[in-house]
Amino acid sequence: MLNKLTDRQIKAIKNLPDGKTKHPFPDGGGLFLLVRSSAKGGVRKSWIFRYSLNKKRSDLGMGSYPTVSLSEARTMRDRYAKALSAGQDPKAVKDVEMSEALAVSRAAANVPTLENMSHQAFEAIRATLKESAAHRWMTPLRLYVHPTIGSVPITQIDQHVLHDCLKPVWRTKHPSAVKALRRVNIALKHATAAGLDVDLQAAQKAKIILGEVDHEEVGRPSLHYRDAPHFYAQLPNDGAALLLKALMLTGVRSAEMRLARIEKIEWNEAILTSPREIVKGRKRTTKDNRIALSSEAVRVLRCAAGDRTEGHIFRNLQRSAYSDNAVSKLMRDSNWLKEREIKATPHGMRSTFKAFILERHHEIPPHIVELVLSHTIENKVGAAYTRTDQIEQQRCALERWGRFLCGDKTPVIDQFSPDEKKFEAQ
Structure with missing residues (x-):
């Protein structure tokens, strides 16, 4: 008869019969609950499978109760009984099972977590990143991935795990969520290169499940070019205001002028030459950026540099470079902008310059404006044949812009001027 015991009966066993130090309670089919007296008082309970093979009786230990439950013990009994009927030694079967379980356990212990693999992948590509990009690389993972699934072994990362992790922010913080998913994909590729069995398509599949998002790219708030001269005129000739003037006059990105x-x-x-270390772009592809200076830009830079011959052009009270926030705060706190309910940012001044040239100076080719703004030429063939930065043509555009900001209506005579104006200037 099988399955004689119940959990209630097993729990009720508190003592052994008089004079006995151990006693087997049969469940049937060779399964016994072996109860032993404990030196500390009470009893200890464990499972054994009793069988005969080649006329030799053996007891095979199967673990203690309740660590191994009654139902689990019966499942093991049935497995060993089946092996015995096939002529196999249950002990040999158990040894194989334990070896396989140990191998799986050791393999799992050696599998890095998603967070560990993310750091390994980052270190592998760190040399290709600029300092500012390297500083921000882990941020999307640290904010949206690691707190939830960072401790999950990399081999267990699939599209469902990623979906559940990023779903709360997929629509509300879509750009950051996409960056996080891309970095997870890099970690998965690194894991594959390390010889781990991972799903290389997990990130792509997760993106499909998460769905498309109608995310509209919003540009930086900018000042209309007609308002630019008035805003420029009320800026003082000191501190961060000089830096803001230089940004307006040159159209460069904040870092290139802050760290100049x-x-x-x-x-x-x-x-002014910006070393490639501070120019936006990939570390191995960016080049030094030469910035043309209009006559007004030269004046502003001389005012900021004073009689110094080295160091940052623009320095705060601690004699170090201004932060990006310092310039942004100057515009946020501007009473002139607040009174007119105008929202604008330093970066938006690049758009202001571009709109001015495109609307007011049709004689200047649009690609010159893109060169001033250090934009990549989208046409790869055109980019391959562009061997010069056309610095003098850039200066022509910036000189027009500088005079406009200063309210100087004196016409600029240069290569883009109409022929009749060139003749009058001779």
Whole structure:
């Protein structure tokens, strides 16, 4: 008769019959609950499978109760009884099972978590990233992935795990969520290269499940070019205001001017060179950026540099470079902008410059404006044949812009001027 015991009966066993130190309670089919007296008092309970093979009786231990439950013990009994009927030694079968379980356990212990693999992948590509990009690389993972699934073994990451993790932010913080998913994909590729069995399509499949998002890219708030001269005129000639003036006059990105150094200025040529380390782009593909300086830009830079010959052109009270927030705060706190209910940012001034040239100076080719703004030429063939930065043509555009900001209506006579104006200037 099988299955004689019940959990209630097993729990009720508190003592052994008088004079006995151990006693087997049969469940049937060779399964016994072996109860032993404990040195600390009470009893200890464990499972054994009793069988005969080649006329030799053996007891096979199967674990203690209640660590191994009654139902689990019966499942093991049935498995060993089946092996015995096939002529196999249940002990040998158990040894194989334990070896396989140990191998799986060791493999699981050696599998890095998603967070660990993310850090390994980051270190592998760190040399290709600029300092600012490297500083931000882990941020999407740290905010939206690691707190939830960072401790999950990388081999267990699939589209469903990623879907559940990123679903709460997929629509509300879509750009950051997409960045996080891309970085997870990089970690999965790194895991594959390390010889781990991962789903390389997990990120792509998760993106499909998460669905498309009608996310509209919103540009940085910018000042209309007609308002620019009035805003420029009320800026003082000191501190962060000088830096803001320089950003307006040159159209460069904030970092290139905030971190610009005096020794990189060619005063005679009116050129400021930004080393590629601070130019936006991939570390191995970016080049030094030469910035053309209009006459007004030269004046502003001389005012900021003073009689110094080295160091940052624009310095705060601690004599270090201004932060990006310092310039942004200057515009946020501007009474002139608040009174007119105008929202604008330093970066938006690049759009202001572009609109001015495109609307007011049709004689200047649009690609010159893109060169001033350090935009990548989308046409790959055109980019391959562009061997010069056309610095003088850039200067022509910036000189027009600088005079406009200063309210100087004196016409600019240069290569883009109509022929009749060139003749009158001779």
